[in-house]
Amino acid sequence: MNRPPGEPAARVELCRERDLAAARLAVSKLLDAMGARALRKTRFVTAVSEIARNALDHGGGGTLEVWQLARPARIRVLCRDAGPGIADLELALTDGFSTARSMGKGLGGARRLVDEFRIESRPGGGTTVEMVSKL
Amino acid sequence: MTAAQMSEVQTILAEEFEAVLEAWFATQKREGVRRPDLFSDAESRRQLSELLRAFAAALQQADLSTAVDIEAEAWSDLRLALSEVTLVRTERGVAPWEMTAFVLALKQPVASLLQERLSDDTGRLLQEVSDFGRVVDAFAMHINEHFIAERDEIIDRQRAEMMELSTPVVQLWERVLTIPLIGTLDSMRAQEVMENLLNAIVEHQAEVVIVDITGVRVVDTQVAQHLLRTAAAVRLMGAEAIISGISPKIAQTMVELGVDVGEVTTRPTIRAALAEAFRRVGFSIARIEDTRV
Amino acid sequence: MSEAASIYSVDKVLLVAIRDNITDTDIINLQEELSERIVSQKARGVVIDIAALEIVDTFVGRILAQLSAISRLLAAETYIVGMRPAVAMTLVELDMDLAGSRTALSLSHALRALKAKGLA
Structure with a gap:
């Protein structure tokens, strides 16, 4: 996944549980500043919460970066972890795929909440999730 | 393509700025995309001069050795100038193809000037004409994308408005x-x-x-x-x-x-x-x- | 008192106001605290106000469903109130309909319902 030009508008290290709240807040603030609609914002921040929790719980922590995209105005989030990776992505994106703390609706749910969803993962090589949403 | 190799176009833009401007203007006139019905000569000249200045400035920093990436930082001022001119022109009813032709009209006059100056170095001439062409093409494409993005936004907005009307509570x-x-x-x-x-x-x-x-x-x-x-x-x-x-x-x-x-x-x-x-x-x-x- | 929420007791009803941007641990603690309070105060009704929540993800959604289930087992009828429209739409998209939980528009709607059943 290519990094867009320039610096991210925000970067949150995901090491502890509190960082999930920080990640949600950072994205929420940026969406407010960009003038996103309430529904768009709720959907996107919820999706961010799911993938950030995934990185923390299964990836042993990671980094979340937020970008503001122009023409048309969109928000983009990149979440990477250096964890064990996901062996079967297809399965992980299926509702009901069970994990420690979610109901197995996290990843598949996040995908439904955003306009663009890309995931890259290989066993032992960590996981990167990219999500883009219009405002 | 490095800055040193590009110098001929840069030199032309520095030394013959007014000549390039006039030639660009004339080409547009000839191709019928100047739209004197919508813009006075003075207005059109001002737009072209702004664009050309931004263009010259961008060439100083841009790296042309790879594919021309209009989204790169070096082109940001030109992008801005371009979107301003595009906005002004389209608001008055200029069609997307006219705007593209408007930009492409810059190719020919610069190519002629290059030909005059590099007549004894065919290899370099070809290289410069081709590089310059790539840049102008990239801009024409950029304008097209700009139009599509704007049109999409309008469609989205209209769709939203229609939906609001069609679902009354x-x-x-x-x-x-x-x-x-x-x-x-x-x-x-x-x-x-x-x-x-x-x-x-x-x-x-x-x-x-x-x-x-x-x-x-x-x-x-x-x-x-x-x-x-x-x-x-x-x-x-x-x-x-x-x-x-x-x-x-x-x-x-x-x-x-x-x-x-x-x-x-x-x-x-x-x-x-x-x-x-x-x-x-x-x-x-x-x-x-x-x-x- | 838990950091995630304030629990007030009014007659036989426990009112729980969940704060925004809670951590996972906070809300798990809330689950424990609430179950203990239901028993110790012999509560017959619980109203969980989530109006402050800007988002409810699958984790928080699952805990909300659990809170309802636990309260029901402890004989307290539980209402989740004040959900924002955008949150409701997002939860449905996540396929979480909280089917086992009762819902009401607001605190006063829930209290009215509890009173009608003689539980408040």
Whole structure:
């Protein structure tokens, strides 16, 4: 996944549980500043919460970066972890795929909440999730 | 292509700025994309001069050895100048193809000047003409994308406006709302319906909402899913949904499709739904005693 | 008192106001605290106000469903109130309909319902 030009508008290290709240807040603030609609914002921040929790719980922590995209105005989030990776992505994106703390609706749910969803993962090589949403 | 190799075009832009400007202007005139009906000569010259200046400045920093990346930092001023001019011109009714031709008209005059100056070095001449061409092409494409993005935004906005008009939520009684659905119910419209309905529930503190599908042409699995999701969201808000307008035919189709409405209340007509809604909010409809003689 | 929420007791009803941007641990603690309070105060009704929540993801959604289930087992009827429209739509999209939980528009709607059943 290519990094867009320039610096991210925000970067949150995901090491502890509190960082999930920080990640949600950072994205929420940026969406407010960009003038996103309430529904768009709720959907996107919820999706961010799911993938950030995934990185923390299964990836042993990671980094979340937020970008503001122009023409048309969109928000983009990149979440990477250096964890064990996901062996079967297809399965992980299926509702009901069970994990420690979610109901197995996290990843598949996040995908439904955003306009663009890309995931890259290989066993032992960590996981990167990219999500883009219009405002 | 490094800055040193590009120097001939840079030199031309530095030494013969006015000449390039005039030649560009003349080419546009010849190709009929100058639009004197919309812009005075002075106005057009000012636009071109701004663009050309930004262009010259960008060339000083740009790296042309790789594919021309208009999104790169070096081109940001030019991008800005370009979008300003594009905006001004399109607002007055210039068509996208005209705007593209407007930019492409810069190619020929610069190529002529290059030819004059590099007549003794064919290799370099070809290289410079080709590089310069790449840059101008990239800009023409950029303008096209810009147009498409803007058009998309307009379409989205109009669609949103239309949807708002097509999904009116009506208060029938204190704490009772209805939303009559007409036509087709695709995913986007279903979402709009849900959003309008839920906001109206908060606004009116409604406890019962009647989703009337009498006017919905086809109820297939997807439409049924949308309706059930709407009912689920209404329930999450703390209100109840009644789906009305289920004709015998729709009922049969739904069962054949294996749609399970679960706990959701359904009624064949909006009239039956209204009676049920009144019952739930604690009202009843009674015939007044006939006092007419 | 838990950091995630304030729990007030009014007659036989426990009112729980969940704060925004809670951590996962906070809300798990809330689950424990609430179950203990239901028993110790012999509560017959619980109203969980989530109006402050800007988002409810699958984790928080699952805990909300659990809170309802636990309260029901402890004989307290539980209402989740004040869900924002955008949150309701997002939860439905996540396929979480909280089917086992009762819902109401607001605190006063829930209290009215509890009173009608003689539980408040």
